[in-house]
Amino acid sequence: MVTRNFGFSLSRVRLHASWLAAPSASHDTDGFGLYDIEIVDGRIGSIVPAAADVRRAENDMAGRIVSPCFTDCHTHLDKGHIWPRRPNPDGTFMGALESVGEDRVAHWSAGDVEARMEFGLRCAYAHGTRAVRTHLDSISPQDAISWPVFEAMRERWAGRIELQGACLLGIEGVRDADWFATLASRVAAAGGMLGAVAYMVPDLDALLDRIFAAAIEHGLDLDFHADETGDVDARALRHIADAAARHRFDGQILVGHCCSLARQPDAEVLATLDAVAAQNISVVSLPMCNLYLQDRRTDGTTPRWRGVTLLHEMAARGINVAVASDNTRDPFYAYGDLDMLEVYRMATRICHFDHPVGDWPKTVFANPAAAMGLDAAHGRIAVGEPADLILYEGRSWTELLSRPEANRMVIRNGALIDRTIPAYDELDHLME
Numbered sequence: 303m304v305t306r307n308f309g310f311s312l313s314r315v316r317l318h319a320s321w322l323a324a325p326s327a328s329h330d331t332d333g334f335g336l337y338d339i340e341i342v343d344g345r346i347g348s349i350v351p352a353a354a355d356v357r358r359a360e361n362d363m364a365g366r367i368v369s370p371c372f373t374d375c376h377t378h379l380d381k382g383h384i385w386p387r388r389p390n391p392d393g394t395f396m397g398a399l400e401s402v403g404e405d406r407v408a409h410w411s412a413g414d415v416e417a418r419m420e421f422g423l424r425c426a427y428a429h430g431t432r433a434v435r436t437h438l439d440s441i442s443p444q445d446a447i448s449w450p451v452f453e454a455m456r457e458r459w460a461g462r463i464e465l466q467g468a469c470l471l472g473i474e475g476v477r478d479a480d481w482f483a484t485l486a487s488r489v490a491a492a493g494g495m496l497g498a499v500a501y502m503v504p505d506l507d508a509l510l511d512r513i514f515a516a517a518i519e520h521g522l523d524l525d526f527h528a529d530e531t532g533d534v535d536a537r538a539l540r541h542i543a544d545a546a547a548r549h550r551f552d553g554q555i556l557v558g559h560c561c562s563l564a565r566q567p568d569a570e571v572l573a574t575l576d577a578v579a580a581q582n583i584s585v586v587s588l589p590m591c592n593l594y595l596q597d598r599r600t601d602g603t604t605p606r607w608r609g610v611t612l613l614h615e616m617a618a619r620g621i622n623v624a625v626a627s628d629n630t631r632d633p634f635y636a637y638g639d640l641d642m643l644e645v646y647r648m649a650t651r652i653c654h655f656d657h658p659v660g661d662w663p664k665t666v667f668a669n670p671a672a673a674m675g676l677d678a679a680h681g682r683i684a685v686g687e688p689a690d691l692i693l694y695e696g697r698s699w700t701e702l703l704s705r706p707e708a709n710r711m712v713i714r715n716g717a718l719i720d721r722t723i724p725a726y727d728e729l730d731h732l733m734e
C-alpha cells in the first residue's frame with residue numbers, strides 16, 4: 303500500500319452500512335457498499351462512493367473490507383494465560399472457579415498480573431482492538447495488588463488501547479459492608495466501574511441495593527456478571543433491572559452472560575427483557591466462553607444447548623447488545639487470544655448473526671463502545687475522526703469469516719502498526 307506523510311487514499315474498499323453515520327453509496331443485501339476513503343494527517347478526510355473509473359484509483363483495494371477498530375467490553379486480563387500452570391480439571395464452571403481461586407492465592411503478585419495483562423493487551427492491539435474493559439478479581443487482598451497494576455497499565459497503553467476496569471467479586475462478598483465500602487472507594491479513586499457476580503442468594507435484593515447505593519454515592523457505572531448457569535431458576539438479571547428502577551439509576555449498566563434466560567419460559571423471559579429495556583441496560587454475551595462452560599457434562603454425554611443468551615429477542619426490544627472475548631487461556635476458557643474477529647466469527651455461527659446480517663456487526667464495534675460510555679468515534683468510520691481502521695483480505699462476509707485473516711492490516715491514526723503477537727514462551731517463566 304502506498305502511504306505518504308500528509309495523506310493517502312484507500313480506493314474501492316467495502317464498508318458495512320452499520321459502520322457509517324450516513325451511508326452514501328448503494329449497499330448490497332449483505333450491507334456492503336464500495337467507497338473511496340481519504341486519510342489526511344491521521345484522520346479520515348473523506349468517505350465517498352467509489353469512483354466508477356477504476357483506472358484512476360490509487361491504492362485500489364479491489365473491494366477488500368475495511369472496518370473500524372474493535373471494542374472488547376468484557377475481558378479478564380488478570381486471569382489471562384494461566385492455563386499451563388492451572389488448567390480446568392473438568393471444564394466445568396465450578397472447576398474454573400476453584401482453579402482460579404487457588405492460582406490467585408498462590409501466584410498473583412503484581413509482577414505476575416502485570417506480565418499477563420501486558421501480554422493480553424499486546425494481543426488485543428495486534429488484532430485491531432482499540433478499547434478494552436477488564437474485570438479485576440477484587441476479593442481481599444487481591445484488590446490492593448491488581449488495581450494499582452491496572453492503573454499503571456491504563457497509563458502505559460493510553461493512546462493505543464483505552465482501558466477500563468471493573469471490580470469482580472461474588473455478590474455475597476458485599477455482605478461485609480465496611481470492606482465493600484473500602485472497595486467502592488478504591489474503584490472510584492481508580493476511575494473504575496463497580497461490579498459483582500450476581501446469583502440467586504436470599505438477600506440478593508439487599509446486596510444489589512448496597513451496590514447501587516455505592517455506585518450513586520461515587521458516581522460509578524455498573525458492570526455485572528449475571529446468571530452464568532443453565533439453572534432455570536436463576537433470575538438475577540430481572541433483580542438487577544428492578545434494582546435499577548428502585549434506585550432511578552441513571553449511570554451505565556452492562557450485564558454479562560445471562561445464560562439461564564435461554565432456558566426459561568417465553569412469557570417470563572419477555573417480561574424480564576421489557577424490564578431490562580426500560581432501564582437502558584446493555585447486555586454482553588460471551589459466546590466462546592459460555593459454549594465451553596455451559597452444559598458441560600462429566601458423564602460422557604453431549605451438551606444440548608449453546609450457553610448463550612437471547613440476543614435476537616433483546617435486539618428486537620432495542621436493548622444494546624454486544625459480544626466480547628471474556629476469558630483467554632485460563633480455567634474459564636482454555637482458548638482465545640483477544641481477537642475480536644474470532645469472537646465475531648464464532649458469534650455468527652453460535653448465535654446466527656446472519657440471514658440477515660443486518661446490524662449484528664455493531665456487536666463488536668459501536669454497541670460495546672456505547673456500553674462502555676465511549677465517544678461516538680469508537681466503532682464507527684466517520685470524517686474527521688482518527689483513521690483507526692482494519693483492512694482485511696476478505697471482500698464479503700463468507701470470505702471474511704471463513705479464514706483467521708492473519709494478514710489483516712491495522713491502521714492507527716493513519717499509520718500501519720506492527721502486528722506481531724507475543725510468543726507464548728514469553729510467559730514460560732511464570733508457569734513453572
Ligand SMILES: O=c1cc[nH]c(=O)[nH]1
Nearest residue numbers: 378527591628629634
Ligand atoms: O472470570 C470469570 C468469572 C466469572 N465468569 C466468567 O466467565 N469468567
